[in-house]
Amino acid sequence: MTAKILDGRAISATILDRVTKEVDEFVREHGRVPVLATVLVGDDPASHTYVRMKANRCAKVGMQSRRIELDATISTETLVAQIRQLSADPEVDGILLQHPVPEHIDERAAFEAIAPSKDVDGVTRTSFATMAFDEGGFHSATPGGIMALLDAYDIPLAGKHAVVVGRSPILGKPVGMLLLARDATVTYCHSRTVALADHIAQADVVVAAVGRPELIRGDWIKPGAVVVDAGYADNSGDVEYDAAAERASWITPVPGGVGPMTIATLIAQTIRAAYEHEREKA
Ligand SMILES: NC(=O)C1=CN([C@@H]2O[C@H](COP(=O)(O)OP(=O)(O)OC[C@H]3O[C@@H](n4cnc5c(N)ncnc54)[C@H](OP(=O)(O)O)[C@@H]3O)[C@@H](O)[C@H]2O)C=CC1
């Protein structure tokens, strides 16, 4: 069997086309352009690239981005104060704090300085809770993008055994919650998991969210499984792609899979925030 491709590039383009129309309508209706603020701490080149891609994608759909770049040595207090200022700024609709921040900074405290109404990247505990309770808040961007990609191809999830590898607060943990909400039976694996290969071999759906190139070997994959690779370390996924594609029914490429869906989700949630923002003013 050769897996079919879950084409994140194509599906994200469809989403961005829709958002372009929504932005156009928003501008006509409200006489202003939605604004996404991006906050980057330090000078990690990969993080710079991701933030630049997000800003470019904003421009493409007609939204504005405001880039805030901070020195790697700033304190948690300074970062929190900066983000609070964006939270209070009536011109800003969405805020993205690029993860990871330098180790001396309390990342959770920085995320929590984002006003929940502007948490278009879905990283606050408010967003996590509304997502977990299925109350319609903003989804963490990558998990939201993964679900949108699976839905675009009508991948069935109810009753399926989903194995999520990784449990970080903005990726592994929330994607498992979203799969659970769709009636999948969910197993989380992480760095202390014993016999990862045996868990993967049981999975109808595998979501890899670790950041270790080719950690997941192709011959672990159950024939016919759906493989979603969110890993993005050194531009490489977590799954041994060619060998996995021989066994899987569907697979995401890297690049061209989860990455573009993440950005599309962020952008789609930003126009939604802008509309909600205007509704509050009215
Ligand atoms: N494509 C996209 O849009 C995005 C991609 N990413 C990529 O996804 C990857 C994960 O990101 P993120 O969740 O932020 O990373 P973190 O480093 O925060 O989390 C990594 C997770 O992997 C687990 N892990 C580490 N080693 C192993 C192992 N040997 N076996 C099983 N599990 C292991 C860790 O377990 P433990 O909890 O026990 O430490 C942890 O839960 C990265 O490559 C990142 O670049 C991230 C966000 C968006």
Ligand SMILES: Nc1nc(=O)c2c([nH]1)NC[C@@H]1CN(c3ccc(C(=O)N[C@@H](CCC(=O)O)C(=O)O)cc3)C=[N+]21
């Ligand atoms: N608060 C926060 N939210 C994030 O969503 C977040 C983050 N921090 N930190 C870093 C990771 C990484 N990430 C990517 C997004 C898009 C691509 C992407 O679109 N990649 C293209 C390839 C682009 C290229 O390399 O040319 C693709 O996969 O096709 C990759 C990686 C978001 N992240």
